[in-house]
Amino acid sequence: MTQYELFAPAPKGLEPLLAEELRSLGAQNIAETRAGVAFSGDLKLAYRVCLWSRLASRVLLTVARFAAASPEQLYEEALLQPWEEHLAADGTLAVSCQVVRSQISHSRYAALKLKDAIVDRFRDRCGNRPSVDVERPDVRFNLHLDKDQATLSIDLSGESLHRRGYRTEGVLAPLKENLAAAILLRAGWPQIAAKGGSLLDPVCGSGTLLIEGALIAADIAPGLNRPYFGFEGWKGHQPDIWRELLLEARERRKVGLAQLPMIAGRDRDSKAVRAAHLNADRAGLGGQLHFSTADLADLRPPDNMEDRPGLLIANPPYGERLxxxxxxxxxxxxxxxxxxxxxxxxxxxxxxxxxxxxKELAIRARRKHNLYNGALQCQLLHFDINERWFFGAQKDQRPAKPAAPLSEGAQMFANRIKKNLRQVARWAKKNDISCYRLYDADMPEYAVAVDLYGPWVHVQEYQAPDTIDATMAQRRLKEAMAALPEALDVTPEQIFLKVRSRQSGRSQYRKLQEEGQFHEVTEGNCRFLVNFTDYLDTGLFLDHRPTRLLVQQMAAGKRFLNLFAYTGSATVHALKGGASSTLTVDMSRTYLEWAQRNLALNGFQLDENHRLLQADCLAWLEQAEGSFDLIFLDPPSFSNSKSMTGTFDVQRDHVALLRQAVALLAEGGVLLFSNNLRRFKLDREVLADLEIEDLTAATIPKDFARNSRIHNCWRIKARNT
Structure with a gap:
């Protein structure tokens, strides 16, 4: 079947979620943009996205691209396009347009020129022309102008996909349906529903969150009740494929409704509750959802939810209603x-x-997501309703033992932590960074590294030199640990401490404990599991954040190889960037299982194109075959693992290692080589036949700028012959 270039616009902030959803639907060559997600697939896939996407605003099928630096050029180029292949001469059309950074600056004027070209071509070839119907045309054409380049598409959705067809009346400023779905997905509702948990909205308005929650939990296609799709009047439409998808969706709905968990909503506005009932009925959920009029002061779990705790979801007023x-x-x-x-x-x-x-909730948020309701930036805050997260809980648990005042040195340490937080936190928030280094032995007498992982604090004590009195070092560590809760406004339970000594060989990856506690954190549009107790490192090297982001930026359509992959974070970034295939290689089964969990957390599954391989990377490289467009190589500084036949020293062995990796590059392929040996020197003379660019300075993030030797990084390619 013919493969098409497709694009799904989405509200700002939903692009990562939409990319995950499209991947789960079978899309290929996925690439996120600021306005949505580009992908490819056949017509059945395009129809499936129209029917099943909970997040996309539209589905656009690309039919032409050309330069359009002026209205005249736009008209002439459009006049050459075979519009008769898409629309009947007596049909109806509409044209929408978006203009970005182009000499044609008025979208309405550009849309008018495109419409003129279409109808003029029909008049010249057929003697008559289609008419305009802006409400429900046979075909809606979309023109996107960016830097004087025109992309013409068929709008397969017809009208925005957030219009599910169930909302007949609402209250003031209701959430759009795709934003409501995104909120529920970010809140983990699919996982909670799968375990039989309940869903409750105490300020439900016209019920959008709860209806979308029911559609998710019951595996109901959000487009199943829509009366109209844009492809129905398109000449390329294949009704047999569409009927097959509808039949499948109706069967899945029947099965899903039988397993729907408890879902209830309340609102003090009786008009809103009546609207919620009507909307649920139109969504085919009449009698399945429970709405009632109640004030927030009387909020309790409904009787049928008392033994089924789950998710309380709320979109309280922003000021308009109250x-x-x-x-x-x-x-x-x-x-x-x-x-x-x-x-x-x-x-x-x-x-x-x-x-x-x-803050008035008096509960600490475990995670936060930035989303947009129209043009308004909002936050989605996630809470565990557990006493340990309540404000004042620490004080309540220790009423008989007030905290001792900090020593002068500890107070200086606390002040430095607060100062660093003021400086770094602004940068981190601006760049959507939730995990970063806050302090790195800035004061030599307090020789610790302090990293923030969302709400958690990871502290590493550097092993004191022999010249430092061990008792004094221990006292200063206790002082630092006593200062951190107040300086960072966290509880002691949120702080994890490790002693970090010089490591070599297999000891640098040794297991410390057996708690098995993993915590979810975010890095841009990626999600990762970290462990603060069981291993020396957490599973995410924070100084390599820019390098991982570089991998994502370079990965679109590439065959990606991740060597010495650790927990697979670079592979997740490559997949987020649209890598066509990935191979993730590491010697440790534990880390590969961790990598698989990271992939699943981001919506990626293993298949013939995306594989994990347990192998000694050095031995594997000696006999490896294949061709890769992008390779990430981040070996340890030294290793004598029992799984290896010898030892590895990155300074001694890097030339042979790089030559073996470069041999696997396809024409034009790129190798990103990184290591953390501070005294490392790349043997450029021996490697003079390779094209080498030093990226070290560019890949040291701001939070590690005080320690510019934390790692080395190069971009390496075979020279053109």
Whole structure:
């Protein structure tokens, strides 16, 4: 079947989620952009996305690209396109247009020129022309102008996919359906529903969050009730394929409804509750969802949910419905009080346009996501309703033993931590970074590294030299640990401590404990599991963050090889960047299992194109075959693992290692080589036949700028012959 270039626009902030969803639907060559996600597939895949995407706004099928630096050039080029292959001469059409950084600056004028070219071609060839119908045309054409380059597409959706067909009336400023779905996906609702957990919205409005939650939990295609799709009047439409997909979706709906968990909503506005009932009925969920009129002050788990804790989801007013900030402060305060009192063991996610008001909940957020409701930037805050996360919990647990005042040195350490946090946190927030180094032995007497992983703090004590009194070093460590909770506004339970000594060979990856506690963190559009207790390292090397982002930027359509892959973080970035295939190689089964969990966390599954391989990378390279467009090589400085036949020294052995890796590069392929040996020197003289670019300075992130020798990095290619 013919493969098409496709594009799915999405609201700002939903692109990573949409890429995961498209991958799960079978899309290929996925590449995120600021406005949506590009992908490829056959017509059945395009129809499937129209029917099943919970996040996309539209599905656009590309039919032509050309330069359009002026209205005249746009008209002449469009006049040459075979529009009669898509639309009947007596049909109807509409044209939409977006203009970005182009000499043609008015989207309406550009749309008009395209419409003129289409109808003029029909008039010249057929003697008559199609008419315009902006509401429900046979074919809606889309023109996207970016830097004077035109992309012409068929809008297969017809109207925005967020219009599911169930909402007949709403209350003030309801959430769009695809934003509601994104909130639920970020909140982990699919996993909670799969375990039989309940869903409750105490400020449900017209019920959008709960209806979308039911569609997700019952495996119901969000487009199943839509009365119209844009491809139905298109001459390329294949009705047999569409009927097959509809039949499959109806069968899945029948099965899913029988397994729907408890879902309930409340609102103090009786008109909103009536609208929610009507919308649920139109969605085919009449009698499945439970709505009632109730004030937030009376919030309790409904009787049928008492033994089925799950997710409380809420989109409290931003100010439009209840007015002044003082009333909103009271509303958030009541919500937090009832969560702490009656919802222990539940999860909660609150979507708000006033993040400062979330402090009134008096519960620490475990995770946060930035999303947009229209043009308004909002935050989605995730909570575990557990006493350890309540404000003041630490004080309540130790009433008889007030904290001792900090020593002068410890107070200086605390002040430095606060100063660093003020400086680095702004940069981190601006760049969507949640895991970063905050302090790295800035004060020599407090020789620790402090890393933030979202709400958790990872502290590593550097082994003191023999010249430092061990008792003094231990006292200063205790002082630092005592200062951190107050300086960072965290509980002691959120802080994890390790002693980091010089490591070599297999000891640098040795297991320390057997707790098996993993925590989820984010890095841009990627999610990772980290472990603060069981190993010397957490599973995510923070100084390599820019290098991983570089991998993602370079990966679109590439065959990617990750050597010495550790927990597979570079592979996740490559897949996020649209790598066509990946091979992830490491000697450790433990780390490969960890890598597989990281892949699954980001919506990626192993198949014939995306594989994990347990092998000694050195031995594997000696007999490896294949061709790769992008290779990431990050070996240890030294290794004498029992799984190896000899030892490895990156300084001694790097020339042979690089030559073996370069031999696997396809024409034009790139090798990214990195290591953490501070005194490492690349033998450029012996490797003079290779094209080598030093990326070290460019890949040292701001939070590690105080320690510019933390790693080395090069971009290496075979020279053109």
């Amino acid at each position: 007015g002044e900030r003082d009333e909103l402060v009271h509303l958030y305060g009541r919500l937090g009080e009832n969560l702490r009192r009656y919802f222990l063991g539940w999860k909660a996610s609150v979507f708000t346009g006033n993040p400062d008001l979330a």
